[in-house]
Amino acid sequence: MSSFLKVGQPNMPPVSKSLGQGTQSVLLTVEILEQLASSAGPVGISDLARQIGTSKSRIFRHLQTLVECGFISRNADGEYEAGSRLLTFCRAINERYDPVSIAEPILYGLKVKLGHTVIISRIVSTGIYVIKSISGDSSIVLAMRPGSVLPFDRSAQGLVALAFMPVSARKDDTEFARAYERFAQTSPEQLEVIRKQGWAAAQMREGLVGVAAPVFGRSGRLIATLGMLDTAAAMKPDSVQAKGEALVEAAEAVSQGLTAAGVTSI
Secondary structure, three states: OOOOOOOOOOOOOOOOOOOOHHHHHHHHHHHHHHHHHHOOOOEOHHHHHHHHOOOHHHHHHHHHHHHHHOOEEEOOOOOEEEOHHHHHHHHHHHHHHOHHHHHHHHHHHHHHHHOOEEEEEEEEOOEEEEEEEEOOOOOOOOOOOOOOEEOOOOOHHHHHHHHHOOHHHHHOOOHHHHHHHHHHHHOHHHHHHHHHHOOEEEEEEOOEEEEEEEEEOOOOOEEEEEEEEEEOOOOOHHHHHHHHHHHHHHHHHHHHHHHHOOOOOO
16 A cells, blocks of 8 residues: 555444434434535435435434534425534534644744744655645745645655655655655665654755654654745754754644544645
8 A cells, every 4th residue: 555645434333223212313313414415415305315225204303303403404495405504513623633724823833933934745656745834034935835846855845755754655666766766875874864863954945945854643654744944044054953853843743733633644
C-alpha cells in the first residue's frame, strides 16, 4: 500500500428483533439520516424504505419526528432530504476534526511569535502540497498559494519528507523515491542531521530561506510538514537554530492536536 495517501465506514448492526425496541428505533433513525446525507438529492419514502430494507409504514413516524426536529426536511413533492439542523451539526463536526482548523491557532501563534510566513503542507507523490499559508510581517509579501507543490530536494519541507518518510515510500516508483535516491547519494549525512535535530532549513529560492519540521499522526507516521519562510536577512544563520527549535515545538503541538481529534491523514 502506498505511503502517500481508503476510507472505510464501519457497518452498523442490522435492525432486527433480537435488538431491543429502543435500540432498533435508534438504528433505524441513524440509517434514515445516513441515507439522506449520502443521497444526491431528495428521496421519496418508497425509495428510502427500499434502500433501508424496511416498510414505508415503519419509517413514516421516524420521518415525521425528524422533520419536526429540523434534522430533515420534506419538500412539496413529499420527498425528504437533510435539514438545516443536521447540516449545522455536520459543519460543526467538520470544523472540529478538520486538520487545518485544528492547526490554525498554532500557525497564527507561531506567526505572531516569530513574524515569519507560516505554511502547513502535506506530502504527495509529486512533492509537498501547500494546504494553508499565513503571511508574515516582512515588507515583501511572502505567501504560498494553497495547491502549490514544492520540490522534495529543493525545499525545507521536502528535506523533512526525505528524512522522515518511511522506508517503504522509497520503494515506490514515484518522484519521492527518485528524489531520495539522488539526495542520499550526494548528501546522506544531511538527512541524518535532520532526523537528529528534528527540523530542516533550505534556501527556497534566491534571497528566501525556509525552515520546516515534521508533523506526525497517531501511528507516528509523517503526515504533514510545518514550515516558515522569510528573507535571508530575517533568517540569519545564527538565528535559524532557535527558529528550528520553536518550529519543532509548534509541529509537536499540531501533531498532538491531530492525534487527539483522531486525524490520521491530511
